[in-house]
Amino acid sequence: MAKVIDADSGAIELLGNEKKDMMPADLIQRSFGRLKAHSLDENLGLLSCYMESENNNAIWSPMGQTAKFNSQSSLQTFERIADYYYENYKFFLDTKRYND
DSSP: OEEEEETTTTEEEEOOOOOOOOHHHHHHHHHHHHHHHHOSOTTSOEEEOOOOOGGGOOOOOOEEEOOOOOTTOOHHHHHHHHHHHHHSGGGSTTOOOTTO
């Protein structure tokens, strides 16, 4: 870990090592591997993430692959789904909106 002393010059102060349980990162990799191995359609998008309580102040990067474009999909349908989510986001796994 490091503390930024001067952002313009890039000067930092090293704060030493901090032990961190990396199990969430391992679980993300394992679950993504399983999703990919069991996915019957390579056009589907896949996402593996670790949802941790807010008490730990930890952020884990998700792992995923984007879905392939489906020419039969409707942009209007996706916009309506997005509108519904933004209006009712509290119904979805207690997720937070980007601006909350």
